[in-house]
Amino acid sequence: MAIAEKLMQRHTKPSRASRVGACTALTLSLLMSGMSVAQAKIDDTAVYQPVAPTIDQARANILIARQLQFTHFRNLGISDELSGDVFDAYLKYLDGQRIYLSQQDIDLLAKAKSRLGSALKTGQLQPGFEIYNLVQQRIIERLQFALNVIDNGLDELDFNTDERIRVDRSKADWEPDQEALDALWIKRIKNAVLAQRLNGTEDDTIKDNLRRRYEGQLKRAYQARSEDAFQAYMNAFAGMWDPHTSYFSPRTSENFNINMSLSLEGIGAVLQSDNEYTKVVRLVPGGPAAKQGQLQTADRIISVAQEGEKPVNVIGWRLDEVVDLIRGPRNSTVTLEVIPANAANESVTRTIAISRDEVKLEEQSASKDIIELDRSGETYRVGVITIPTFYADFQAMQAGDPNYKSTTRDVRRLLDDLKEQGVDGVVMDLRNNGGGALHEANDLVGLFIDKGPTVQIRNANNDVQILNDEDPSVAYDGPLVVLVNRMSASASEIFAGAIQDYGRGLVVGSQTFGKGTVQAVRPLNHGQLKITQSKFYRVSGGSTQHKGVIPDIEIPSRVDTSRIGEDALDHALPWDQIEAVPHTRYYDFSGVIDELRKRHEARFSASPEFSLLEQEIEFLTKQREMTYVSLNMDERKAHHEQIERTRLTIANARRELRGEEPFKTLDELEQWQDEQAADLDSTDEELDFVIREGGHIMADLLELDQRTASILKPAQFAAKADAR
Incomplete structure (x- = not known):
């Protein structure tokens, strides 16, 4: 029991999580003794109430296991190896950025790794629910710790050090213990503060924003439902066969059926959970978001605001709750704050207002x-x-x-x-x-x-x-x-x-x-x-x-x-x-394809539009390749300004090609983009140069080979081809 006792004594001063920590230590001792969390008596003072599986869920689990084994395209049995993969996938779903669990927790949970498969065959859901309950309690501890840091004041945070934080922790090592997680979370809070300061937000507002973010996540952790655990567990299990096989809870099934009928009035975007975020998977053609033009695939939504109301931070929210918040009456406006797919880090956000409508x-x-x-x-x-x-x-x-x-x-x-x-x-x-x-x-x-x-x-x-x-x-x-x-x-x-x-x-x-x-x-x-x-x-x-x-x-x-x-x-x-x-x-294009490619490459080499595309791709690639960002205010500010200059340079180069006046500032560029997006009747006179290149390739084809003209051209156009 030494580990559990040590985990109970993480903080040297009173913590908001003290009662939760006691409950967590009890859970760990139960896991080590093999006793069920859901059946055990939980401390009456604990805020979090562990969830337990239902008989209906157990029956559904057995049906899912049978269908996966005997009707899925992939012939895959439920083995010890699969059990380990389900364990890893489940933890990835629950703590994909490895910010809640420590290596100590993973070691304690490791014995469940080899027995998940056999349990899933027979509807024994308890091991998966025990893992879920521990993660929820760790989430509560972390959020309580974050709120304590914020209560101590943002001026206590030092932004003059040489510290860095890893951008994507999905493949990082688990932090060894709770003390290391404390240090990581202080870095996370500093990163969040820096991101907002760089966007011009005052510290009082930042403090209020972060408090609402963490309190919102905390509220949802307290309100964890049995269905949340079951859906997460079944999706980790079903995902072993392929990424398009998934379980829909009764509520999710209802949303799925509504989306399939296209009767839902919303923004016309398909969303999915991506660690703490809600990510845009694709835009429905002809839908409000696609027509508005600013929301893009792989953007991550961080807040949602209704007309005339303050934004609600949705980091850490369940997907169905985010969908419910975005959904609304036709012709009403919802405003999303997103981290763009091509953003270097969380400091780059944009606000997008979309008028809800039915997809026609x-x-x-x-x-x-x-x-x-x-x-x-x-x-x-x-x-x-x-x-x-x-x-x-x-x-x-x-x-x-x-x-x-x-x-x-x-x-x-x-x-x-x-x-x-x-x-x-x-x-x-x-x-x-x-x-x-x-x-x-x-x-x-x-x-x-x-x-x-x-x-x-x-x-x-x-x-x-x-x-x-x-x-x-x-x-x-x-x-x-x-x-x-x-x-x-x-x-x-x-x-x-x-x-x-x-x-x-x-x-x-x-x-x-x-x-x-x-x-x-x-x-x-x-x-x-x-x-x-x-x-x-x-x-x-x-x-x-x-x-x-x-x-x-x-x-x-x-x-x-x-x-x-x-x-x-x-x-x-x-x-x-x-x-x-x-x-x-x-x-058979083999006789002309080399020459077609040669002509295409020559055109693109001389094309200013393609040159700009290459610059943009190189810029985006460098941003994506960044594995760490600085937590030093001066370094971070310099990097942020460099990104803004590059975006402005590329945008103005494109305007120059059109004979238009350059933007003086990035704010001016973004205001213009907002105006263009808001005017759904506006048209861009400049033709997409990729479409134009497709036309040039077609013309190359006609010029290169008379056989192409006679076989591929309609009879009414043959005379024009022969004249050439």
Whole structure:
């Protein structure tokens, strides 16, 4: 019992956590003796009441274990090795930044590591709940300690030392003991104070902000529910099979069903928990956040404010509570304070006001534009079709409405319009398209090919289903370029992969997301299980899973591929290959691809827009590679000012290209960005240079090879190609 007694005597002066510490020591002694925390008598003075599993949860656990073992695509048994992985994943979920538990705690919990698997098979949830209760008590201790530090006054903190703090602690060693955790938390508080001071916040306001942050987190730790522990534990367990397999509690199931029906009035963003933060996973095309334009994928939300009210700090909140706070009546405004995805540290934040609304199908619709390219006296007219998502109005379809909306129907109409306007080629823009209706991806491929297979789907029994385009008609047989990026996923990858395999067009951009799996939601006695049941394969046999689609011609991206993409997720299913299915090869680009890449690189080397993109990528990469930040006020201020100067320099260089006046300060830049975002009807006259480059690649294709012109160009354009 010496360790438990030592852990009870962490502070030399009275602490807010003294009663909680006693309860924690009791918990540790119970864990060491093998006795159940939930069944033990807890000190009546303790604030935190340990949560215990229910019979319904135990039954749901048994059902989940069976479904994972026998119906998931991945053949994975519940073994001792898996038990250890579940233990690690569970701790990562509960204390991902390793700021609450010490190595002493980990050593005490270690004996549970080998027995979680066998317990999960039979619905014995107690080991997982004991771990959860200990972590909650440690969270309370840490927050109480932080409040004590703040009570002592911010002027007691020394910002003239050479101290540093690690930015990401997810792979750091556990701190050895509580004393070391105290030192770490003082650094964390100093870092939070510095971040706000650099943003011009006064110390009294900083103190108030931090107090509200920690008290809010403390309140939620006290209010821990059995369902919180069960959902966290089941997700750590289910995540061993793949990152898209997860458990939905009854309340989470309700939110999931609302989101799937698109009836939710909110901001149109998909969120997930990321340690203490709520992170933006993706924006719903046509939704309020996407139209507003400032919120980005991988941004972390730190506060939420309703109209006319003070911001509520949501660091440490449960995901469902953050969602409830963001959700609200149509036409009302919610203001989010976020740490941008490309921020060097927590001192860089921005405030984004978004008007809530319902996501409307028509605002996700495909759209077209025409650009003209002047090349050595020749003018090329290029049609551009942007597809935000693969959609279909299922209700109208089932009701027999002959004019129901869908991606394929809309794109067919747009292609007809472009052909009538005499375009020389078409660029299909699928960047940031996260997927959608599978049959729409199949039908869309059919607009560009004769009859043939479009995608293969293999289930856990190795049965392969082949989806085909049965319609021999072709809506467009001219030159085609497909633009993709890291956020192009699922149905987008099926379309791009099929176009590439058929040799029907060139894929240009950056490696796609790599989401090549299919999930089904299955009801349980308590909640739902979303489980991966099959996998997509291209007609050439390669999976779109993990690897995604590799473009024929690559364009660098600002997206951090180490954080976004299937290959950045734990336990993602691997890439593999099955037999190809017979399909037509319309054109072999191998004879021209080297020259196409050479011309593309020459254009980009001379392009000021690309030069700016490279500068921005280099700047963002350096920020992401920073593993520590200084806690010295002067050093931190100098670094902060350097970041601001770089942002302003890049923004003004871009304005110079447009012939616009430069911004004098970063505040002026941010005010302009806010005004642009608030004006949803404003348009940027400058064409996206990546789209323009797609048009140039199409023109290169026409110029390089007459075979390309005769095979890929419609008959009505052949005369123009021959004249060249």
